[in-house]
Amino acid sequence: MIEPAFVRVGLRAADWEDALRQLSAELQSAGHVTSDHAQAVVDRELRYPTGLPGERYGVAIPHADPEYTALAGIGVATLAEPVSFRMMGDADEEVAVSVVVMLALQDAEAQLAMLRQLAELIADGDRLADIAQATGPDDIRAVLSAIDEEQS
Amino acid sequence: MKRILIVCGTGIATSTVIADKVRKRLAERGLDVKIDQTKVSELHRGAKGYDVIVATTDVPQSIDIPVVKGMPFLTGVGVDKALDDVERHLAD
Numbered sequence: 001m002i003e004p005a006f007v008r009v010g011l012r013a014a015d016w017e018d019a020l021r022q023l024s025a026e027l028q029s030a031g032h033v034t035s036d037h038a039q040a041v042v043d044r045e046l047r048y049p050t051g052l053p054g055e056r057y058g059v060a061i062p063h064a065d066p067e068y069t070a071l072a073g074i075g076v077a078t079l080a081e082p083v084s085f086r087m088m089g090d091a092d093e094e095v096a097v098s099v100v101v102m103l104a105l106q107d108a109e110a111q112l113a114m115l116r117q118l119a120e121l122i123a124d125g126d127r128l129a130d131i132a133q134a135t136g137p138d139d140i141r142a143v144l145s146a147i148d149e150e151q152s
Numbered sequence: 153m154k155r156i157l158i159v160c161g162t163g164i165a166t167s168t169v170i171a172d173k174v175r176k177r178l179a180e181r182g183l184d185v186k187i188d189q190t191k192v193s194e195l196h197r198g199a200k201g202y203d204v205i206v207a208t209t210d211v212p213q214s215i216d217i218p219v220v221k222g223m224p225f226l227t228g229v230g231v232d233k234a235l236d237d238v239e240r241h242l243a244d
Binding site for chain 2: 087090112118125
């Protein structure tokens with residue numbers, strides 16, 4: 001199961017950068033990242049975009065380098081209206097993103113279990129849809145808590 | 153043993169996930185491979201000795217090793233085709 005640092009339902013964001021700055025602020029207030037994390041995650045998204053086209057809903061997994069992380073974790077947000085992110089690996093393409101999973105990363109082994117669970121979530125169209133359609137934070141927490149590492 | 157290099161922006165997030173998936177899925181196909189991961193900014197040192205690169209970023213043109221896009225291993229969309237490509241390059 002994943003214990004998120006925060007969950008947000010129906011985040012209103014003007015664009016991808018606005019979404020990233022809002023979510024970085026949440027991670028920061030939860031003690032997971034440093035104050036310069038917001039700019040770092042925006043800069044990294046520009047260089048290495050993280051939008052991924054899922055089966056039904058686009059998802060983005062923005063993250064910065066480990067030096068901006070105080071405590072590993074993830075924050076999950078659904079967007080009130082999908083926001084356009086550039087696509088991972090193909091920056092000329094755009095993805096309409098409904099779910100943003102922001103990662104506060106530390107080096108390697110410490111977060112392997114978390115990354116595996118996250119991978120399972122992203123590759124699972126049904127689970128992603130359940131998150132995208134959540135009407136409250138508890139809906140999202142329920143999906144995350146049902147993720148079993150062994151299935152990945 | 154055949155060697156695969158997984159490349160992403162930080163070398164610790166998406167590449168870890170992809171390395172995991174590639175190892176598992178190739179094992180299902182009876183293929184045992186050595187997998188390393190790195191960040192794209194380290195690639196200027198070259199990628200000598202690798203048979204194929206799986207990347208979620210653009211790879212410098214100076215790298216003359218076949219590259220397979222890694223995103224299908226994250227989303228699950230098109231993963232069989234991506235595995236076929238990896239397997240083909242391993243066989244070359």
